[in-house]
Amino acid sequence: MSFETKLEKYARLIVQSGLNVQEKQTVVISASIESYQLVRAVTKQAYLVGAKEVVVHYSDEEVTRMKYENMEVEDFNHVPTWFSSFRNDYALMNACFLYVDDEDPEMLAGIEPKKISNWQRAVKKACKTYFDLSDNMTNAWCIVGGATQKWANKVYPDMSNQEALDSLWNAIFKAAKIDDEHDPVELWNQHRRSFEKRVNYLNSLNLKKLYYKNSKGTEITIGLNDDYLFAGGGSYLKNGVYNFPNIPTE
Known part of the structure; x- marks a missing residue:
């Protein structure tokens, strides 16, 4: 199966199972700009x-790196209105949000560190509506891998650039259950049923505590x-729509 075919199947899985995009x-x-194909x-x-x-x-x-290198610590306390409005307004429109996790480690x-923490804290405050609607299961969101x-x-x-990139994509596809023979959406429906079976079993036990012991004492x-x-x-979202917030997930 070609890379293009795998990418198409991956994209369909993300849309139909990860976000479960609804009509309209x-x-x-x-x-990142490197993930344009996905x-x-x-x-x-x-x-x-x-x-x-x-x-x-x-x-x-x-560009992001240069921003952090050149701006002052206090500059990261300010979140531009366009940025907060972008997130909050789309959240209020019941948009769903996809995040391709593809950053250089x-x-x-x-x-x-203060620059990073200042920005994270400022964004959390300025985009409260966006975060609240995600946390309370109103808006669907999904995080996926991109190479x-x-x-x-x-x-x-130890690999060449192209070999390394191909290998990482193949690892992502494998983790997301993308293969030659099966429909990934149906495979993830089976994955869902497996989760639900185990969750229902654990909840039926009415456990009071968990006890762990090993040979090390x-x-x-x-x-x-x-x-x-x-x-x-x-x-499940508040409207009853089921989605996977993470692909892959175990």
Whole structure:
């Protein structure tokens, strides 16, 4: 199976199972510029299932790095209105949000930690509506893997650039259950049923505590909260739509 075919199947899985895009729903995608092939494939699949609009927010790691190197610590306390409005407004429109996790693991190595923490704290405050609607299961969101050169070189340091990139994509496809023979959406439906079977079994036990012991002498007892529920895999939104917030997930 060619790379293009695998990418198309991956994109269809993301749209139909990861986000479970509904007709006339807006899809917001955040990704680096290196992931344009995946973004285009997802965009195509989203429109095929009836999405109203697909909005893409690209980032450039080198530009981001230069920003952190050159701006002052206090500058990261301010979130531009366009940025918060972008997230909050689309959240209020019941958009679904896709995040392609493709960053270079060393992108911000050596950057003043205060700059990073200031920005994260400021964004959390300015985009409260966006975060609240994601946390309370109103908006669907999904995080997926995308292969980029620096990440591939980190994982496969002894390979050439192209070999490393191909290997990382193949690892991502394998983890996402993309293969020659099967429909990935149906495979993930089976994955869902497997999760639900185990979750239902664990909840039926009415456990009060978990006890762990090993041959090294460790003994740990963890008490469970009242009215707890085991959960795993995907989840239901408030409107009853089921989606997988992470692909892959175990």
